[in-house]
Amino acid sequence: MKIIKDKQIIEDNWLHIADDEEVANGDITLSLSRWNKEKSTLANHQGNIGIRVSPADNVSEIADDLKDINLVAVELPAFTDGRAFSHARLLRSRYGYEGEIRAIGSYMADQAFYLQRVGVNAFELENTEELSAILSTLNDFTVKYQVSSN
Amino acid sequence: MYQYNDDDQTLINERVTQYRGQTERYLKGEIGEDEFRALRLMNGLYIQTHAPMLRVAGPYGLLSSKQLRMLAHVSRKYDKSYAHITTRQNIQFNWPDLIDVPDILADLASVQMHAIQTSGNCLRNTTTDHLAGVATDELEDPRPYCEIIRQWTILHPEFAYLPRKFKIAVSGTEQDRAATQLHDIGVHIVKNEAGETGFRILVGGGLGRTPVIGKVIRPFLEKKHLLSYLEAIVRVYNLNGRRDNKYKARIKILVRESGIEKMTEWVEAEWQQIKDGMEVSDDRFAEMQAHFTPPPYDNSAVQDTSFETNKTQSAAFATWLKYNTTDHKTPGYKAAFISLKAPDSPPGDITDKQLDEIANLADQYSFGEIRTTHRQNMVLADIKQAELFELWQKLDALSLATPNIGTATDMICCPGLDFCALANAGSIGIAKEINEALDDLDYLHDIGDLKINMSGCMNGCAHQSVGHIGILGVDKKGVEWYQLTLGGSSENEAALGERLGPAVAKDQVTKAVTQILDVYIAQRQNEEIFLDTVKRIGITPFQHAIY
Numbered sequence: 001m002k003i004i005k006d007k008q009i010i011e012d013n014w015l016h017i018a019d020d021e022e023v024a025n026g027d028i029t030l031s032l033s034r035w036n037k038e039k040s041t042l043a044n045h046q047g048n049i050g051i052r053v054s055p056a057d058n059v060s061e062i063a064d065d066l067k068d069i070n071l072v073a074v075e076l077p078a079f080t081d082g083r084a085f086s087h088a089r090l091l092r093s094r095y096g097y098e099g100e101i102r103a104i105g106s107y108m109a110d111q112a113f114y115l116q117r118v119g120v121n122a123f124e125l126e127n128t129e130e131l132s133a134i135l136s137t138l139n140d141f142t143v144k145y146q147v148s149s150n
Numbered sequence: 151m152y153q154y155n156d157d158d159q160t161l162i163n164e165r166v167t168q169y170r171g172q173t174e175r176y177l178k179g180e181i182g183e184d185e186f187r188a189l190r191l192m193n194g195l196y197i198q199t200h201a202p203m204l205r206v207a208g209p210y211g212l213l214s215s216k217q218l219r220m221l222a223h224v225s226r227k228y229d230k231s232y233a234h235i236t237t238r239q240n241i242q243f244n245w246p247d248l249i250d251v252p253d254i255l256a257d258l259a260s261v262q263m264h265a266i267q268t269s270g271n272c273l274r275n276t277t278t279d280h281l282a283g284v285a286t287d288e289l290e291d292p293r294p295y296c297e298i299i300r301q302w303t304i305l306h307p308e309f310a311y312l313p314r315k316f317k318i319a320v321s322g323t324e325q326d327r328a329a330t331q332l333h334d335i336g337v338h339i340v341k342n343e344a345g346e347t348g349f350r351i352l353v354g355g356g357l358g359r360t361p362v363i364g365k366v367i368r369p370f371l372e373k374k375h376l377l378s379y380l381e382a383i384v385r386v387y388n389l390n391g392r393r394d395n396k397y398k399a400r401i402k403i404l405v406r407e408s409g410i411e412k413m414t415e416w417v418e419a420e421w422q423q424i425k426d427g428m429e430v431s432d433d434r435f436a437e438m439q440a441h442f443t444p445p446p447y448d449n450s451a452v453q454d455t456s457f458e459t460n461k462t463q464s465a466a467f468a469t470w471l472k473y474n475t476t477d478h479k480t481p482g483y484k485a486a487f488i489s490l491k492a493p494d495s496p497p498g499d500i501t502d503k504q505l506d507e508i509a510n511l512a513d514q515y516s517f518g519e520i521r522t523t524h525r526q527n528m529v530l531a532d533i534k535q536a537e538l539f540e541l542w543q544k545l546d547a548l549s550l551a552t553p554n555i556g557t558a559t560d561m562i563c564c565p566g567l568d569f570c571a572l573a574n575a576g577s578i579g580i581a582k583e584i585n586e587a588l589d590d591l592d593y594l595h596d597i598g599d600l601k602i603n604m605s606g607c608m609n610g611c612a613h614q615s616v617g618h619i620g621i622l623g624v625d626k627k628g629v630e631w632y633q634l635t636l637g638g639s640s641e642n643e644a645a646l647g648e649r650l651g652p653a654v655a656k657d658q659v660t661k662a663v664t665q666i667l668d669v670y671i672a673q674r675q676n677e678e679i680f681l682d683t684v685k686r687i688g689i690t691p692f693q694h695a696i697y
Contacts, residue, residue, distance in 0.1 A: 080188065081393060082308075082309070082312055083389055085308045085309070085310070086388050108181075108185050110185075111310075111311075114305075114307035117307035117308075140164060141161065141164050141168075141305065142164065143157040144305065145301040145306075146302055146306055146307065
């Protein structure tokens with residue numbers, strides 16, 4: 001499916017594997033809790049592994065794993081749940097994660113600017129028609145008051 | 151006062167453009183109702199009973215005459231020629247059209263004003279003492295710190311979707327006039343033993359359905375750590391505050407459920423991680439303080455004698471002086487309150503003509519600055535004593551000199567059922583009735599210092615739980631009833647009012663208030679004010695009088 005990464009619309013093939021689904025080959029994401037349980041058995045996985053951080057998760061639990069991870073997906077189950085903003089900020093600023101942080105779930109194009117500010121560099125939405133709206137909001141502001149990830 | 155630089159101006163201009171785009175997309179059906187609701191609220195736009203309501207930020211209550219004239223213009227062009235001052239020093243318009251709001255915001259931006267984060271589950275306008283910079287009991291002017299906090303809050307990317315709204319108040323005086331103990335974060339300017347300025351930080355205060363008095367989370371914070379400490383508190387709240395029930399989502403509930411010890415532990419641990427990277431430099435403080443240097447006061451102001459003569463010759467002027475002016479740290483000057491509590495006007499309302507005239511008076515007498523107050527009045531803070539008589543005459547001609555500041559008719563009152571979609575009961579009508587019952591000035595002044603706060607629903611916008619007399623409108627099977635509380639206070643000895651008994655019917659509220667005042671008059675000792683009498687004798691004698 002199409003997503004935005006680094007301000008470009010690109011084709012993306014990562015699969016988000018649910019907790020009750022079998023692990024498939026290829027580039028996959030797992031929930032943080034499943035990652036914690038199964039990471040020792042995933043050493044031979046064919047493909048990349050990413051971690052999905054849901055709102056109640058504690059990102060410090062994966063701090064030591066980040067060096068081997070290519071994707072962290074921060075979830076917004078509803079656009080009103082702002083915990084993903086703190087998760088992204090901590091991943092970038094506190095734990096020095098330099099890989100892809102992708103916002104997934106249900107959020108508004110109008111939140112993309114703030115998500116970018118806290119360190120999100122990829123946007124995946126079910127409704128891919130929204131992607132162009134996201135691209136147009138990423139430059140809404142040219143000035144800022146706070147230190148953040150960007 | 152703070153003057154925008156190019157970046158500040160660019161930011162609010164870009165915000166206008168962004169909001170204009172959001173409005174257009176909403177009107178074309180490209181943004182859903184729920185989504186647009188969140189977006190418009192973050193720009194202060196509510197949909198009320200009759201029309202949208204737009205809340206414009208009054209940063210820590212400080213306005214210039216130019217800004218006041220723009221507010222008058224907005225009220226004329228887009229509204230019904232009046233505005234309303236809120237308990238958090240903001241300005242509300244009750245009748246704008248949704249489609250006009252981007253244009254209103256553009257007009258406001260032309261005088262360095264905005265409506266950013268005046269509503270929504272985000273960091274709100276920072277408030278402070280309306281006598282900041284002139285108060286006689288002030289350790290330091292709080293406004294430079296308020297402006298630093300304001301800038302930190304505006305478009306904060308991480309904290310725009312908090313569990314619930316978040317309010318910060320700052321006080322720099324011994325007497326707390328900013329209700330800091332009833333805010334999500336209260337910041338008190340204090341000095342340590344070495345005489346260095348720092349802050350005592352309180353957390354978890356709040357009004358609404360579950361009123362709570364804030365607790366000290368840090369007795370002394372070095373001032374360079376101001377922003378890192380605020381950021382640590384808000385991050386802990388963002389990650390841990392409850393999101394399952396909007397009535398349990400404020401930080402006060404997190405503090406209550408986790409306990410202040412646990413909360414302190416979380417915040418301190420978070421703060422340790424970020425404090426070194428977020429220090430506010432001395433240069434930054436100095437640069438901000440330079441925006442708030444005292445105006446060029448006249449050193450000979452105190453030599454004027456006409457002031458005393460006028461006082462003895464006009465009893466009405468003397469009364470106004472007593473109630474509507476207060477001491478100023480500069481000899482020969484007073485701060486003058488503009489009462490927005492005239493008997494025939496809803497509390498806090500002000501017309502376009504009054505706004506324009508106050509702007510003129512500010513230019514003529516008070517260095518072009520005006521403050522809004524937590525109790526929904528205004529202040530001209532720097533009046534030479536020689537000019538007070540003239541100012542009083544002009545205010546009187548504008549119906550802005552009712553000598554009732556701090557008395558029973560200086561009520562805080564929400565818009566109530568007449569305007570607000572949330573309200574269960576009317577409030578403005580009752581305020582008018584109480585006002586009429588207390589219209590005898592001698593009686594009013596005999597009662598003296600009394601704060602009556604009245605809200606039309608449990609959300610408590612008028613802070614009824616900290617009124618000396620609190621009145622709360624409730625709905626019982628479609629009928630408006632009113633619960634009374636006694637003994638609340640939002641000042642140093644902050645306290646929540648105690649419920650007097652069952653709610654009374656709408657036509658009994660004014661009678662109950664006068665009965666309460668009768669008990670006070672019968673029971674008071676010497677110069678004792680109402681609140682102290684309630685504290686001394688308890689609520690039982692008042693209950694006997696009413697029930």
